[in-house]
Amino acid sequence: MQKDEIIKLFQEKFKGANPEVYTSPGRVNLIGEHTDYNGSFVFPGAIDKGMIAAIRLNGTDKVNAFAIDLNESAEFGLNEQDLPAQGWAKYIFGVCREIIKRGGKVKGFDTVFSGDVPLGAGMSSSAALESTYAYALNDMLRLGIDKFELAKIGQATEHNYVGVKCGIMDQFASIFGKKGHLIRLDCKTLDYEYFPFDPKGYRLVLLDTVVKHELASSAYNKRRESCERAAEAIRKNHPEVEFLRDASIDMLNEVKNDISAEDYKRAEYVIEETQRVLEVSDALQKGDYETVGRKMFETHHGMSKLYEVSCEELDFLNDIAKENGVTGSRVMGGGFGGCTINLVKDELHDSFIADAKKRFAAKYGHEPKVYDVVISDGARIL
Template sequence: MNMNSNLKYDIVIESPGRINLIGEHVDYSGGHVLPASIDKKITLRFRRNNSETCKVYSENFKNHFEINLNDLKRSEIEWHNYIIGVIFHINVLKPNSIKGFDCNIYSNLPLGSGVSSSAALECGVAKGLNELFDIGLTDLEIINISKDAEHTFVGTKCGIMDQFAVVKGAEDHLLLLNCETLEHELIPADFGDYRIILLNTNVSHNLATSEYNIRRDECSTALEAINKKYPQYTLLAQVSPEIIQEFENILPHKIFNRALYITKENRRTLYAVECLKNKDIIGFGEWVYKSHRGLTNLFEVSCEELDFLVDYTHNLDYVVGARMMGGGFGGCTINIIHKDYCEEFINIISPAYQEKFNINLTPITVAIGNGVSKI
């Protein structure tokens, strides 16, 4: 079955990937993050098929599968579960609201690169089904349905940042999100003469999901210990670095480092936003570099390839900030580079990476765009 994208569809949805400037791994601890939706997207086309079966075709994978609405269960193929999970959780919230449909999916988002193709797919499916069947879901319901699908059907205990950015993103703006209260502020993405370039390592060390869940559990362990003395805190990011320091000789070293990273990264995000508001791009970049050091040394989610790319930029005056982005153990670095040197940067770092690791580096220039939308 090839559900050609040239056939007539009732609804077309564009669902973007996202970048995150700073505030990594803090969303599930209630911290502040600074993501944005980007111009790289998944396009999803939907039409009703007047049956009890859903037929989904991926143009990228050249593969299709069918879903029986009366027998929703996890698939052994991971990408199927993002879609099945969304349907399941819509049915929990709005029973019997979904009927049979056909869906054609095309993506220009690089998989496994840290730009959250998973959240783009989840939110795109939820948005499309909401429009196709006039279900009446709010943006927040789409965000939570998508997050719950990833928790229960995919098995990644993600926070809310990715889905929130995909749904609420706005062109030329960053999104300062308080992941505890979901209060958010649109921050103009004014980088002056600087541009954002992602460098895709094209490596995945197959640790991202398992280690992601372990980090979340380690943060919970830290909070449980802190609560014995300070029961008022419900989320780790609420705790100040000064209080965390009191537990240096109480917590296991690794657990202490995880907690210290979370509380420092939360502060870094707020300091970085102030720099951006004051048009201090150099100061902003310094906080981005400090974020990477924390991710490498305290949170331990980086890898040799990511560290090489970030370290390489330290000797380049036209790069003001760089760090790993996403869950870690591969994927992309995000780099803030003077517009006059973007081509030069790519031309010198790509062969250096190739020589070091015998892997091709993929540069990705991104612009900040709108969130998921019907077109």
Template sequence: MIGELIKKFQEIFQTTENVRCFFAPGRVNLIGEHTDYNGGHVFPCALSIGTYAVVHKRNDQKVRMYSANFEDKGVIEYKLDELVFEEEHDWANYPKGVISTFVKNGYELRNGFDVLFYGNIPNGAGLSSSASIELATAVLVNQLEELDIDMVEMVKMSQQAENEFIGVSCGIMDQFAIGMGKEDKAILLNCQTLDYTYSPLQLENAVLVIANTNKRRGLADSKYNERRSECDQALADLKSNYELESLGDLTKAQFEQLKHLIKNPTNQKRAKHAVYENERTKEAVVKLNNGDLQGFGLLMNESHRSLRDDYGVTGKELDALVEAAWVQEGVIGSRMTGAGFGGCTISIVKENKVDSFISEVSAAYTKATGLQANFYVVEVGEGARELALETV
């Protein structure tokens, strides 16, 4: 595939000069949902699908970008002294935002570049294609300009780009998982301190299956901001009588003692999810490390129920997929993953039951919603990096 992308690059930019190739994966979160901005823990892994970037350094200040996923948009061009958000630049605002954030943080960029992006992450699936293109850009700018920035710093700048340049108040999980991912490992990340540990993903003849609801996620952004604000209000109520930094500081027992301080009943449910999900995530990792995959799966199921009943972010499509998964033979655990209101579910399924799982869940889902789901058996891959071209 890289060979084809290089040919396409040469065609679009009319050059035969040498190029370099970079890759940043997508990510999926196994457990720990809507905990990242609440100062809790998440447990994501990087995937083997993601965003490819074929790039050639220029001798001037011009940047030209082309996406093989959005060919109708053509080549998008600007200069390094014109790093502003422009509606008509569409998808290119994500990489442009990263370049702008590098400059804002004091890194001098001497040269522009021509770049072709191609992503094989299913569009709108909630596997973080935006953070993937951000990290692909960060890694390529770091290497082209020989800036020697460490990965955690690039992760932070990519999040900053999405928060400030794009205007989406995401937590750091997506960028961190994509930048720091390791093959066959998941990352337990404390989103408040950025302390992290790797856990081997030993799935015992089972695989990860992602199912995409194919529902347009129109509500996700507005509801995401609404949930953040509900949690912020709950935290403010707690802080008026109790000293804490974030909801992630509380144990379940502490929350039960203090929840009466949260005046609004809805906000109380939102906070309950944040606290319980954080504890559940830490417990799930212990189970995985002890080889208790069944116990891990049960906690995934609990996570979905909490997201449905307390956090209110599932919706009928995600519920239909998960509930159909729960009754299938060979399913160890299943839950929604991502922001919610559409997007994807993640299931751990015994390898010899994958075909029946896909056909049964697919039929049940279509019957319940009238929509067709897509299924992807995914592998856990490495984080953002430059690819060696000798193999092309």
């Protein structure tokens, strides 16, 4: 939906002067998966799909919000007991509350919003929504909150009002995104660095299996615990190892007999993934996308065989990518369904997509959804 359409809908719903229009993107993560809670690196980029909202202060202490895509309205106050019933409205309410908790003065507003980030495809539509409102309120009310704090406001909204204990990556990418660049974020120190990502002759495309297997949250917690146990065992010999990110394979091998085979495999994946992120950093500096692609395939193998968070459908798409000469492909996100992210040469793109759709549909009864994405700017006023 374009800016003009959003303004028109806003004016139909709330009579009067023009609103301000803000947008924030969804994100992809090129490499660095299940590394955030191990104190390691992630490598996200903002994409050309996101949320767009028209907002105008209304001189009251009430928020009137309309979700265009759901054709649903919500009205709520700004006090803790005013939590709205609608799931989507909790994100906007949570952002208001988190700003207020930090001493920001939030006033009532009217708003309509729409998005083209596919829900449930692992591109963080919720972070795009939080970032849009955090950025907009900060700008309109001249609150002077810095960008890092805006990302933390989105993260705290998930924790406190939605019940999802997410890391900082999604909101960070949505706020800090920069066209033609990926961001390497150090999850231990929160230092970050932009790396050029302008793969001339290649395209970035997501294939969505449209499946979500049930074990995701319990399996996630189990893997976290495996990593913590492995790090603890290593720490006995190497007190400087706070997270697995600080450990080497040699250190892990020293404790191989003290931990379970499963914990060993999980830790092996994380230590190798940290190394891959650093190798991809070097490759991006040189514009070497063949190495980037090779590392993506290695990550998929690690997530499938060592971390065991892939699934049959994702592995099938990864195999099809290999057979079609795709430069790089891997499961993106937590796993157990969702998308593969693929780095594909322009001339192979159409034949790869056609083959993937045909073979996937023959095997699973439905085609994967296809999303071509371009690395774009973060939260901003339109």
